[in-house]
Amino acid sequence: MGTLQTPASGVRLADASKVFLGTISVANTRRGYAVVLDRLVRDFGADGNVALLDPDRVAGWFTFVWGGAATTTFNVRLASLRSACGYWRDQGWLTGDPLVRLRARPAPPDTSKALSRQRVADILGLVAPPRERVLWHMLYESSARAEEVLMLDVPDLDAANRCAVVTRKGGARDVIAWQTGTARLLPRLLAGRRTGPVFLTDRRAKPSVALVDVDPTTGRARLSYRRAAELFETHTTGLDDGPYTLHQLRHSRLTHAAEDGASTPILMKLSGHTSVRSLAKYARISDEGFVKWQAENDPAARRRPDRR
Incomplete structure (x- = not known):
């Protein structure tokens, strides 16, 4: 001072x-x-x-x-x-409010749509490089934000327990967890690396890139959100109603978890939200899930062979 x-x-x-x-x-x-x-x-x-x-x-x-x-x-x-x-x-350095004439803009409605389970399976089954496949599996299985996952460094990973610590919006540190799909693909992507970002660019980093975003072993830089989103669009353009966004993987996972009966605390842990209100738009039951629930709970429907 x-x-x-x-x-x-x-x-x-x-x-x-x-x-x-x-x-x-x-x-x-x-x-x-x-x-x-x-x-x-x-x-x-x-x-x-x-x-x-x-x-x-x-x-x-x-x-x-x-x-x-x-x-x-x-x-x-x-x-x-x-x-x-x-x-x-x-600190006493400013007395008035220089931002008095500015107002935050109302957030646009969330037009992203949860994908069906079959469509997610189609996406995760696409022929793509290991980096993309690991990223897509991790985003869906963990329901973490793409920005959070792309900032992961190899030391952040706990491969044995299928989890990692990420920095959430606002700076909070939190644990995300993935499942078998990611666990099977991750070793191939890392190829024995123990340092640097998990997701790397295809080319060596420019001299201007911060050292924290460069892998010392390969000299490649951290994959950016923009590039990851572009690649996802490119790979999903040929699918019905494509291309899709990385955010839809997160949205879909939360919707599917809600349909499977996940409790509110579990959904909040999955999403990283601290308020139920923020979570509500992601935890809505899809049309597919609603139709399935109605069919399975129809008292007038013919009994299935396995029912007594």
């Missing part, structure tokens, strides 16, 4: 940003917050006074930079900036 100017003369924007980011211990979260703060420092000037951030100017700037982004991106960037401003106010 000794390098900061006193609140009376104003704290430099670059210093305020650096101090705030230093309070965030989770590397992934810190990188996300840095996206908006680095841009703020660049556009408003490193020597800008935090206390003089003008609401009209900030609103215009933010809308210009992220107004055309997806709703989720817009809201994430705004939440990051709002957290920083709240911290600066707590």
Whole structure:
């Protein structure tokens, strides 16, 4: 704090940003917050006074930079900036609210659709490289978010117990678990590797890539979400109603687990949600599951041969 100017003369924007980011211990979260703060420092000037951030100017700037982004991106960037401003106010470096003219956008309805069990089986049975097959199996069986799984490093894996520790949204550390499909394929993907990211690119990493995202054995970088999503679309384009999204694997697993009678605590553990309300949209019974339940519980239906 000794390098900061006193609140009376104003704290430099670059210093305020650096101090705030230093309070965030989770590397992934810190990188996300840095996206908006680095841009703020660049556009408003490193020597800008935090206390003089003008609401009209900030609103215009933010809308210009992220107004055309997806709703989720817009809201994430705004939440990051709002957290920083709240911290600066707590320190006495900022008195007003430079974000007063900005509002989070309403989230669009979730149009992703749970896939049938047969369609999931079709996807997991596609001819694809080991990396893709392991990723798809792990995403479905664990119902984890793609971003969480792609950030896994080999030391995070507990192959013997078929589980791993991931960083959830918000920075919480949590355990995910997979099943036989992933367990059978994983050794082939790792090929004896004990370090580096689990899922790697096909080519060697560029010099600009952070060392934490590079496998020291092969020199290849961590597979990005964007590339993983593109590959999934490419492989599922030929299927009926394809292509599909990686998120649909997660959605489908939670729906199927709900149909199989999984309790709410189990569903929350599978999904990583901390509120039942957030979980509700994923735990809805599919049309396929509903029709099957009706048929199996129809008192007027003819008795099956195995019933007495």
